[in-house]
Amino acid sequence: MEIRQAKQSDAKVLAQLIYDSAFSLLDATFSLNSQYSALGFLAASVVKPYGQYGFKNHWVVEKNQQVVACISAWHSEMPESFHQATLSSIADYFGLEHAIKVLTNNQTLQDFIPDILPNEWCIGHLSVVKQYQRQGLASALLEFMQLQAKQHKKTEISLDVEAKNTGAIEFYLDQGFSKSAESTLSANMLELGLGQHCHLTKPLI
Numbered sequence: 001m002e003i004r005q006a007k008q009s010d011a012k013v014l015a016q017l018i019y020d021s022a023f024s025l026l027d028a029t030f031s032l033n034s035q036y037s038a039l040g041f042l043a044a045s046v047v048k049p050y051g052q053y054g055f056k057n058h059w060v061v062e063k064n065q066q067v068v069a070c071i072s073a074w075h076s077e078m079p080e081s082f083h084q085a086t087l088s089s090i091a092d093y094f095g096l097e098h099a100i101k102v103l104t105n106n107q108t109l110q111d112f113i114p115d116i117l118p119n120e121w122c123i124g125h126l127s128v129v130k131q132y133q134r135q136g137l138a139s140a141l142l143e144f145m146q147l148q149a150k151q152h153k154k155t156e157i158s159l160d161v162e163a164k165n166t167g168a169i170e171f172y173l174d175q176g177f178s179k180s181a182e183s184t185l186s187a188n189m190l191e192l193g194l195g196q197h198c199h200l201t202k203p204l205i
Contacts, residue, residue, distance in 0.1 A: 001137070003144050006058040008047055010067050013129075014058060015042040017070040021127035024162065028192040029105045036094055044093045051085030058125065059144065061137050069128040071141040073148065076116045105192060112183030112197040113160050120201070121149030121157045142175055149204055156203050163196040177202040 006014055019026055019039045030038035045053035052074065061069035074082075091099045116122050123145050128137050142157075149157050161168050163182060173179075177200040183189075185196055 001140070002062045003059055003140065004062060006046075006055040006060045006067075006070065008049070008055055010060055011043070011047045011055060013067045014055060014060065014070055015039065015046045017060075017067075017127040017129070018042050018046065018053065018058075018072075018125045021070075021125045022162075025109075025194065028194050029109070030102060032094070032098055032101060036098055041090075041093045045089040048085070048089060051082060051087075051089050053089060054085060057082075059141070061128075061141065063132065063137075066129075068132040069137045069141060070125060071123060071127075071145060072125040073121055073123045073145060074116065075121050075152065075154065076118050108186070108188040108192055108194070111186040111189055112194075114181065114199055116158075117156075119155045121145065121152060121154040123157060123159050126159075138171070139175065146202075146204055154204065156201050158199065158201045160197050160199050163198050169198060169200070172200050175202070 016039070019042055023038070026038040026042070030036070030041045042053055045051065046055050046058075048054045049056045051057065052072070057074070058070050058072045060067045087103075090102055094102055123142075126138060126141060146157060158180075159172065159177070161172065163169075169179075179198050180201045181199040183197045183199075189195070
C-alpha cells in the first residue's frame with residue numbers, strides 16, 4: 001500500500017471516489033439537470049491540478065497498482081489562486097448562467113460548515129472503494145493527514161459529516177474525534193434536501 005499525491009492519470013477513479021464521499025451534498029450543489037451533474041463536474045474538474053476538486057489537492061491510496069481510496073484537505077491559509085481555480089472549474093463546466101445557480105447552492109454550505117479556524121486542518125472527500133473497505137485504509141489516510149497537519153503547524157484536524165451518517169460518525173469517534181457542533185436546518189438546506197451536519201474535531205498531540 002502506498003499513499004501519494006494524486007496525479008492527473010488518476011482522474012477517472014478519483015472523480016468517482018470524491019462523488020461517493022458525499023454524493024447527497026454534491027448532488028444538491030452541482031446536479032442541475034440531465035446535462036449538468038455532480039459527477040460530470042467532478043470528472044471535468046479533477047483533471048485540472050488546482051482548486052478544491054483539482055487532483056493536486058487530493059492524496060490517494062494505491063494498492064495492487066490501483067487507486068482504491070482518497071482524501072483531501074484545506075485550511076485557512078489557502079491562497080487566493082486556490083479559490084480562483086475552484087471558481088474557474090465551475091464556470092468552465094457550467095457556463096456563466098448555470099454557474100450562478102451553482103454558486104448560490106454552494107453558499108448554502110455556509111449554513112452548516114463552520115469557517116476554518118487558523119489552527120485547523122480540515123479534511124474531506126475521504127472515500128474507499130467498496131471492496132477495499134474495512135482494511136484500515138481510511139485509518140491510514142487519517143494518520144497521514146495528521147502528519148500533514150503537524151507539518152503545517154496545526155493543532156487540530158476537523159471534518160463535517162451528515163448527522164444521519166451514524167456509521168461514519170462512529171468511525172470518526174473511534175479515531176479520536178469528538179462532536180464540537182451540530183448544525184440546525186436552514187430554509188436553504190431544506191430546499192436543497194440537505195440534512196443536519198456534525199462538525200467533528202480531533203486535537204493533535
